[in-house]
Amino acid sequence: MVSSRSGAAGVLRGLEILESLAGLEQPATLTRIASRSGLNEAATYRALRRLEAEGYVDHAPRVGYRLGSRSIALAVLVGPDPPLLRATHPVVTRLVTTTGHSAAMHLRSGGHRVLTVGIPSPSHPLRDQVVLGERAPLTSGSSGLAILAHLPPEEAQTVLSTRPAAERRPSDQELERIRRDGYSVSRSQNHAFMTGISAPLLDPDSGTALGSLSIASRSDQAGATELADLAPILLSACAELGPRLAALIGPGAARSRRGLDVVVRRRD
Template sequence: MARGSAGETALQKNLRILQAFDAKTPYLTLTEITERAGLPKSTTHRLLAELGREGLVERWPDRTYRLGARLYELASRAPGAFGLREVARPFLIQVQSVVRQHTQLAVLAGTDVLYIERVSARDSAINHTIIGGRIPAYASSFGIAMLAHASDETVQAVVSSGFRAFTSATIRSESELRAVLARVQADGCAVLPGHVHPDSTGVAVPVYGPHGAVYAAIGVVVPNDGASPKPIIEILKRASANITRALVRAMAGER
């Protein structure tokens, strides 16, 4: 059923269609896109045709659609997350070669964490996140590592978005969130055992850019086996410092 698209611009309607896709459902039928976008089926069909002509979506022989390669082409020209990903990847590889578990890079995207890079081994711990996937910032060690240095406005937006329990350990209230953020700000790292999956622990530290601003978080997902995270934290902090220096150099070079 249409969500009331009257008064929206063509751009807003096109964005509805593009946002219908996500990392878990990269292929959608016309009916599925129509339902997710909340647009009339005739409008969806017409806009898909236009997006297809520009290479922003692709139609497959089985009549499903996926996001087009041109989106990646355009995004790869942008600064920010994609430049950060390129700068950080060598250091993620270094961390993963020592820890031998999922090593990830993430940024804040509204009230969520967006994972933009990962290096893994086949026998790594259970991890419910994927590259290009999102998770609420309060549930993720990466999100907590960044929120600990975010503005109160950003933290309040996370609180206002509500809390959903992934496990019995997931943060469920504003008071709990703020207590955790205060501890993480003091420690310089976030360790969240069993917050997304009971068998996994997320360990993350912030990555800084120019003028001390937090740009991202680097971290690992390890088994929730009670082992001390201290050795991993030290490895992550060194990697974060290296990424920060490389990021500052890269940004200075851009200017």
């Protein structure tokens, strides 16, 4: 019974820490999080370490803590940010109507990307493949690689260095090709029998990727060549949506957030 109570207390403490962090401008220092949550710094630090290990919190050395990809994925499932949906949903919907394929928007969160808007094609529904809140590393799939290739070199290297050694990593030549073309194409990397093309949503102030837009189809319905032919449409949509997304975050979005947790706003 004692261990059960202790476990419940630990869960509640973690939720308190997440709630406190969500209400702060991020990244936030340990001292600020402890002060807002009403816990001492030692207890706050232990809770943050556990949350970090599970992906709910990210820690940037000498900078502070911020909500991680699992927290953002959960927030998307509970209820996407209405201003974000108003700004992005029409563009994603138009991609589906224009191309006849499914379309999605992913936002960067640290070394991951999180699916925040996804619309299946009515003619070739992929509802089992469009899962809001899904997260995957930036090192796999066209949506992640399009973001990774458009990060500052030191940030991209940090992402690569944190992935398991046995995991496939994109080569410098592959990332350079994505930067040159402006888009990435992948097949069956995150979902079997699926082909996708993705382009970055860039902060116009810094040129850093905040997220990506994707068009996807079953591989037996459209291959890499067919999707690559849609690149001009996709790039035009990204050029329209990127500034809208950056405007929601504020000036210098990528610098102020370090390209992370772009849906997190201060709530006081």
